[in-house]
Amino acid sequence: MNIVLLSGGSGKRLWPLSNDIRSKQFIKIFKSEDGTYESMVQRVYRQIKKADADANITIATSKTQVSTIHNQLGDQVGISVEPCRRDTFPAIALAAAYLADVRGIDPKEPVVICPVDPYVEDEYFASLKALSLQAKKGEANLVLMGIEPTYPSEKYGYIIPRNSGNISPVDTFKEKPDVTTAKDYISRGALWNGGVFAFRLNYLLKKAHELMDFTDYEDLYAKYHTLTKISFDYAVVEKEKSIQVMRFAGQWKDLGTWNTLTEAMEEHVIGKGILNDTCRGVHIINEMDVPVLAMGLHDVIISASPEGILVSDKEQSSYIKPYVDGIEQQIMFAEKSWGSFRVIDVENGSMTIKVTLNAGHCMNYHSHRNRDEVWVVVSGNGQTIVDGMKQSVKSGDVITMTAGCRHTVIAETELKLIEVQLGSEISVHDKQKYQLEY
Amino acid sequence: MNIVLLSGGSGKRLWPLSNDIRSKQFIKIFKSEDGTYESMVQRVYRQIKKADADANITIATSKTQVSTIHNQLGDQVGISVEPCRRDTFPAIALAAAYLADVRGIDPKEPVVICPVDPYVEDEYFASLKALSLQAKKGEANLVLMGIEPTYPSEKYGYIIPRNSGNISPVDTFKEKPDVTTAKDYISRGALWNGGVFAFRLNYLLKKAHELMDFTDYEDLYAKYHTLTKISFDYAVVEKEKSIQVMRFAGQWKDLGTWNTLTEAMEEHVIGKGILNDTCRGVHIINEMDVPVLAMGLHDVIISASPEGILVSDKEQSSYIKPYVDGIEQQIMFAEKSWGSFRVIDVENGSMTIKVTLNAGHCMNYHSHRNRDEVWVVVSGNGQTIVDGMKQSVKSGDVITMTAGCRHTVIAETELKLIEVQLGSEISVHDKQKYQLEY
Numbered sequence: 116m117n118i119v120l121l122s123g124g125s126g127k128r129l130w131p132l133s134n135d136i137r138s139k140q141f142i143k144i145f146k147s148e149d150g151t152y153e154s155m156v157q158r159v160y161r162q163i164k165k166a167d168a169d170a171n172i173t174i175a176t177s178k179t180q181v182s183t184i185h186n187q188l189g190d191q192v193g194i195s196v197e198p199c200r201r202d203t204f205p206a207i208a209l210a211a212a213y214l215a216d217v218r219g220i221d222p223k224e225p226v227v228i229c230p231v232d233p234y235v236e237d238e239y240f241a242s243l244k245a246l247s248l249q250a251k252k253g254e255a256n257l258v259l260m261g262i263e264p265t266y267p268s269e270k271y272g273y274i275i276p277r278n279s280g281n282i283s284p285v286d287t288f289k290e291k292p293d294v295t296t297a298k299d300y301i302s303r304g305a306l307w308n309g310g311v312f313a314f315r316l317n318y319l320l321k322k323a324h325e326l327m328d329f330t331d332y333e334d335l336y337a338k339y340h341t342l343t344k345i346s347f348d349y350a351v352v353e354k355e356k357s358i359q360v361m362r363f364a365g366q367w368k369d370l371g372t373w374n375t376l377t378e379a380m381e382e383h384v385i386g387k388g389i390l391n392d393t394c395r396g397v398h399i400i401n402e403m404d405v406p407v408l409a410m411g412l413h414d415v416i417i418s419a420s421p422e423g424i425l426v427s428d429k430e431q432s433s434y435i436k437p438y439v440d441g442i443e444q445q446i447m448f449a450e451k452s453w454g455s456f457r458v459i460d461v462e463n464g465s466m467t468i469k470v471t472l473n474a475g476h477c478m479n480y481h482s483h484r485n486r487d488e489v490w491v492v493v494s495g496n497g498q499t500i501v502d503g504m505k506q507s508v509k510s511g512d513v514i515t516m517t518a519g520c521r522h523t524v525i526a527e528t529e530l531k532l533i534e535v536q537l538g539s540e541i542s543v544h545d546k547q548k549y550q551l552e553y
Numbered sequence: 554m555n556i557v558l559l560s561g562g563s564g565k566r567l568w569p570l571s572n573d574i575r576s577k578q579f580i581k582i583f584k585s586e587d588g589t590y591e592s593m594v595q596r597v598y599r600q601i602k603k604a605d606a607d608a609n610i611t612i613a614t615s616k617t618q619v620s621t622i623h624n625q626l627g628d629q630v631g632i633s634v635e636p637c638r639r640d641t642f643p644a645i646a647l648a649a650a651y652l653a654d655v656r657g658i659d660p661k662e663p664v665v666i667c668p669v670d671p672y673v674e675d676e677y678f679a680s681l682k683a684l685s686l687q688a689k690k691g692e693a694n695l696v697l698m699g700i701e702p703t704y705p706s707e708k709y710g711y712i713i714p715r716n717s718g719n720i721s722p723v724d725t726f727k728e729k730p731d732v733t734t735a736k737d738y739i740s741r742g743a744l745w746n747g748g749v750f751a752f753r754l755n756y757l758l759k760k761a762h763e764l765m766d767f768t769d770y771e772d773l774y775a776k777y778h779t780l781t782k783i784s785f786d787y788a789v790v791e792k793e794k795s796i797q798v799m800r801f802a803g804q805w806k807d808l809g810t811w812n813t814l815t816e817a818m819e820e821h822v823i824g825k826g827i828l829n830d831t832c833r834g835v836h837i838i839n840e841m842d843v844p845v846l847a848m849g850l851h852d853v854i855i856s857a858s859p860e861g862i863l864v865s866d867k868e869q870s871s872y873i874k875p876y877v878d879g880i881e882q883q884i885m886f887a888e889k890s891w892g893s894f895r896v897i898d899v900e901n902g903s904m905t906i907k908v909t910l911n912a913g914h915c916m917n918y919h920s921h922r923n924r925d926e927v928w929v930v931v932s933g934n935g936q937t938i939v940d941g942m943k944q945s946v947k948s949g950d951v952i953t954m955t956a957g958c959r960h961t962v963i964a965e966t967e968l969k970l971i972e973v974q975l976g977s978e979i980s981v982h983d984k985q986k987y988q989l990e991y
Contacts, residue, residue, distance in 0.1 A: 130846070389876055393869055404899060405859065406880050408568070410873065411866025415850070419862055421843065426864050428849025431831055435848065438827055442844050459897040460907050460971065461842060464948060465931035467971050469898050469905075489929045489951055491973040493903035510902060511975045513927055513953055533898065533905050535929040535971050537949045 116167045116247045117220055117316075119195070119210045120159065120231040121203065122176035122184070127439040128372055131422040132400065136449055139370070140232045141183050144400065146381045155232040155370065157187050166240030171218070174231065175210040182452035186473075193218060198339045204350040205342045208323035209335055211316055216332035222317035225250035228347075229311045234368040234379045242363045243311070249282060250313035255359040257352065258313045259285065261306025263364040267297035270369070272308040272348075276360050279304055285358040288348075306360060309367060312352075322351055373416045373425075373432035388417075396429070402448075421447035421457050446543070453478050454526070459533075466536045472497070472526035480523040480551045486538030488522070490514040495530030499523070500551065521549055554605045554685045555662055555754075557633070557648045558597065558669040559641065560614035560622070565877040566810055569860040570838065574887055577808070578670045579621050582838065584819050593670040593808065595625050604678030609656070612669065613648040620890035624911075631656060636777045642788040643780045646761035647773055649754055654770035660755035663688035666785075667749045672806040672817045680801045681749070687720060688751035693797040695790065696751045697723065699744025701802045705735035708807070710746040710786075714798050717742055723796040726786075744798060747805060750790075760789055811854045811863075811870035826855075834867070840886075859885035859895050884981070891916050892964070897971075904974045910935070910964035918961040918989045924976030926960070928952040933968030937961070938989065959987055 122140060126133050133139045143152040153161070156174075163170050173193035174184055181194055195210040207228060214220040225247045233239065242260065250258045261274045272291055276283035288308070289300060327342060329335040352358070370376045377398040383390060386401030389408045396414040401407045403419045416432055418425045422444055427435065447458045453476035460467035472478065472495075480500065490499070492512045499506050499514050501522045508514065508524070516522050518538065524530065560578060564571050571577045581590040591599070594612075601608050611631040612622055615638060622632060633648040645666055652658040663685045671677065680698065688696045699712045710729055714721035726746065727738055765780060767773040790796070808814045815836040821828060824839030827846045834852040839845045841857045854870055856863045860882055865873065885896045891914035898905040910916065910933075918938065928937070930950045937944050937952050939960045946952065946962070954960050956976065962968065 131843075389880070391869065391872070391876055393866070401862075403862070405569075405861040405882060405885065407862040407864065408873070408876055408880070409864045410876070411869030412853070412864060415864070417862075417864050419857075423843040424839075424841070424845040424855075424857055424862060426845065426847045426850060426853070426855050428831070431829065431849030434829070435846070438829055438846055438848070442827070442846070444843060447843065459905065460931075462931050462969060467897065467905075467907075467931070487949055489949075491927045491929075491975075493898075493900050493905070493973065493975065511925055513951060515951055531900060533971070533973050535931065537929075537931065 116169075116244055117171045117173070117214060117224055117226045118163060118243065118247075119173045119175050119207070119214075119226060119228050120156075121206065121228065121310075122156065122174050122180055122231040126371075127436050128433075129376065129418075130435060130439040130442075131420040131425055132402070132418055134422050134446065136179060136446055137183070138180065139376075141180075141187060141450070144376065144380065144385060152385065154187055155234070156184070159231060159233070160188050160192070162235070162237055162240050163243075166237060167244060171220070173210055173214060173218070175206050183450045185452060186450055198336065200344075201339060201342045202344040203347040204345045205327070205339065207319065207347050208327065209332070209339065211319040211323060212329075212332035212335050215316055215320060220316055222315070222320060224316055225313050226316050226319070227311070227313045230309075232370065233309065234370045236366050238365040239363065239367065242361070242365065243313075246311070246313045246361055249359065249361055250315060253315065255284070256314060256318050256357040257355055257359070258282075259352075259358060259360045260309055260311035260363050261360040262309045262367050263362060264297075264301050264305070264307050267294050267301055268307070269293060269297060273297070273300045273305040274308050274360050275300065275303060275305045276362075282359055282361050285360050288353065306362065307367075309363075309369075326350060373418070373427065373435070374429045377416055377429065386419075451478070452476070456534075464537065464539055464541075466541050468534050468536070470532050470534050472524060472530045472532075474526055474529050477525035478523050479546075480521055480549045482519055482521045482547050482549070483536075483538075483545045484547070485518060485540045485542075485545050486536050487518055488516045488537070489535045490516075490524070491533045491535075493531050493533055495526060495528045497524055497526045497528070497530045500525070523551070554607075554682055555609045555611070555652060555658055555664045556601060556681065556685075557611045557613050557645070557652075557664060557666050558594070559644065559666065559748075560594065560612050560618055560669040564809075565874050566871075567814065567856075568873060568877040568880075569858040569863055570840070570856055572860055572884065574617060574884055575621070576618065577814075579618075579625060579888070582814065582818060582823060590823065592625055593672070594622070597669060597671070597673075598626050598630070600673070600675055600678050601681075604675060605682060609658070611648055611652060611656070613644050621888045623890060624888055636774065638782075639777060639780045640782040641785040642783045643765070643777065645757065645785050646765065647770070647777065649757040649761060650767075650770035650773050653754055653758060658754055660753070660758060662754055663751050664754050664757070665749070665751045668747075670808060671747065671749075672808045674804050676803040677801065677805065680799070680803065681751075684749070684751045684799055687797065687799055688753060691753065693722070694752060694756050694795040695793055695797070696720075697790075697796060697798045698747055698749035698801050699798040700747045700805045701800060702735075702739050702743070702745050705732050705739055706745065707731060707735060711735070711738045711743040712746050712798050713738065713741060713743045714800075720797055720799050723798050726791065744800065745805075747801075747807070764788060811856070811865065811873070812867045815854055815867065824857075889916070890914070894972075902975065902977055902979075904979050906972050906974070908970050908972050910962060910968045910970075912964055912967050915963035916961050917984075918959055918987045920957055920959045920985050920987070921974075921976075921983045922985070923956060923978040923980075923983050924974050925956055926954045926975070927973040928954075928962070929971045929973075931969050931971055933964060933966045935962055935964045935966070935968045938963070961989065 129139045140155040147153040175195045195213040273289040275286045384399045387406040388399035391410040393411045400418045454472040567577045578593040585591040613633045633651040711727040825844040826837035829848040831849045838856045892910040
């Protein structure tokens with residue numbers, strides 16, 4: 116099975132764990148079979164591999180997520196990198212060109228497109244395989260998954276099938292309705308549109324060439340920023356006559372809010388947290404080093420991260436976005452291709468961060484125009500390169516770098532350091548990258 | 554008026570703002586007339602000075618609070634330092650000896666004893682003056698303040714006066730009762746015992762010499778650790794026949810729990826915090842640099858500090874102590890005589906703290922046996938002394954100190970530095986102090 120997972124952009128609905136650079140699908144919140152915590156993307160990836168060990172998985176995403184995806188899924192996963200965000204049709208077209216031109220997939224092969232963040236059981240992935248096989252038959256140009264509704268939701272679009280068979284031609288699509296209309300749809304046999312569909316690769320490439328002027332993957336990639344933003348639904352689905360829908364009746368959840376997310380959590384407390392015996396329906400997700408103590412609360416979510424602290428009634432938590440939009444807070448934590456960093460002190464004229472490099476990794480060789488830096492290695496071993504000079508470093512070593520000086524650190528073991536940045540204009544944009552000189 | 558304020562020990566009922574080394578009376582939580590925040594002790598001190606500009610104020614407290622008291626009240630305030638905790642009778646006796654022998658107060662003068670943390674209006678301090686004048690008259694050996702009860706509290710002891718006059722002999726004292734008994738006491742004209750009383754200095758000195766073998770203040774101070782722990786109530790009040798009570802009918806609150814404390818707060822949010830429009834009766838007290846967002850909560854207190862995060866139903870907050878006792882958390886923040894420090898990172902084999910020195914102050918000249926240290930100055934100017942070598946330092950300067958090396962920093966302006974401690978056994982007890990060698 117060829118599967119493309121669409122990994123969406125930044126989101127604030129799960130603040131303070133998600134933010135402008137960390138999307139909800141990367142939050143490690145689900146207890147996996149071996150007792151460690153995994154993210155939505157790790158869970159889905161593991162489930163696909165379990166359903167189909169030979170699955171060819173490609174993640175379609177933006178540049179900003181590539182480091183995190185490699186950190187969480189390893190270096191083997193295929194990634195179709197969108198140079199910028201251009202909505203779902205260009206993203207799927209780019210992924211299709213990537214599969215054909217980079218990965219050499221036979222254009223007659225079927226491809227399944229699926230969001231990266233459904234919370235589902237293993238049967239869902241068996242159903243994706245069935246969807247792929249149905250697309251391969253070529254009875255229709257597109258085969259959609261229709262999820263049997265469990266309540267008249269206003270959050271989803273609806274698919275109305277022509278008949279009640281497991282596979283049926285699609286009669287019509289309906290936008291997100293109000294509850295009354297949703298009840299009416301459901302009485303007519305409507306299914307939720309969960310954004311999952313399959314097609315043969317050559318079908319999508321043909322559509323792409325019809326709507327966009329490009330020769331191959333490289334050309335499409337180069338032109339990507341010039342493309343018009345357009346959704347796959349609008350560009351393809353609404354105009355296509357030959358569409359089938361396949362029913363899926365198993366568990367399917369969209370974990371977009373704290374309320375739905377905590378329903379899927381096995382434990383009430385992740386991280387340091389204490390619930391007293393008068394708490395009911397309280398969840399704590401705490402990424403800080405200090406404890407959270409909750410007393411006498413009912414149906415409340417508490418989440419603390421280096422970005423901030425949320426305490427919300429679970430129902431209310433779905434209205435979080437405008438409040439978070441109003442918070443001006445610099446990025447306090449980020450995963451990078453080489454590890455991660457966390458801001459631990461902000462002062463007028465200085466910023467102190469804790470940097471963790473994974474064993475075998477190094478940050479870019481770079482310099483800053485407007486700030487000096489001091490590194491104090493606090494654990495691990497590695498090598499620093501400063502203006503071309505290579506030096507072994509270990510816990511306790513201090514490296515001072517003036518503005519303009521080129522520098523990097525290469526971790527032999529996992530290596531942690533405290534970096535003090537000093538200057539009147541400290542900005543993440545003040546960075547020039549260089550090729551390593553050794 | 555001579556007034557001794559009893560500044561009690563550490564408390565965990567206002568965790569995470571109070572802890573083993575920061576008592577509730579030092580939390581800056583009340584908006585003062587100039588718009589800045591002041592602590593209980595600052596508020597009371599200001600109110601006393603307003604009621605009696607010539608008041609001779611002494612704070613009876615333990616060694617651990619001396620730095621904070623000087624930071625909050627200045628260097629002029631009198632402090633009677635208890636070398637160790639020995640309950641209220643030895644503490645009051647030591648303060649009395651301090652007033653007589655160190656401050657030269659005439660033994661015929663009256664002294665008022667009062668807790669440092671009542672939340673009261675200015676009329677209370679006028680009442681303390683009246684209490685002092687009544688004690689001076691010598692009609693009784695002890696004059697207590699009796700607070701007119703506003704409800705049948707189980708939290709206070711009761712004083713039953715002989716008559717309903719403003720000043721009356723005391724008939725009897727009652728321990729903390731249950732609600733029914735409290736109602737009965739109140740129907741008999743009982744008053745709350747708020748721990749406020751006055752006597753002539755020579756009365757107390759006589760009592761002290763009767764019960765303890767000492768010559769003068771210095772001798773008592775030297776013997777303090779050998780004294781028996783005994784309360785003033787048990788040692789003096791219960792045995793004294795000649796006691797009057799003076800009524801006080803004004804506002805009086807004991808702010809011992811989050812519930813009562815938030816009732817006294819003028820604002821719902823101190824620090825970075827957002828309440829959405831469905832919050833009712835919610836208070837946020839946030840000492841962290843990142844925001845707290847509260848949504849859809851009712852009658853909840855949220856408090857965040859470098860020690861931890863509390864989210865509690867207000868009623869439940871009075872049951873906090875056993876939960877906080879169960880938390881093992883190193884001290885993350887402390888005020889010192891020279892400024893303050895905050896732990897910003899803890900790693901196996903290292904700890905990073907941010908140190909703020911007040912202008913004109915310096916830390917002790919000291920060394921550590923088991924850890925190296927690195928200082929990075931991030932703001933201000935000063936001088937470091939390292940193994941006797943004096944050096945001017947400014948923002949950006951780096952000082953490395955190996956274990957055993959003697960060091961201090963003297964702040965010319967306010968000076969902030971990041972200190973990275975490195976070693977396998979990092980402990981606050983690993984410190985040898987020296988006389989400065991310059």
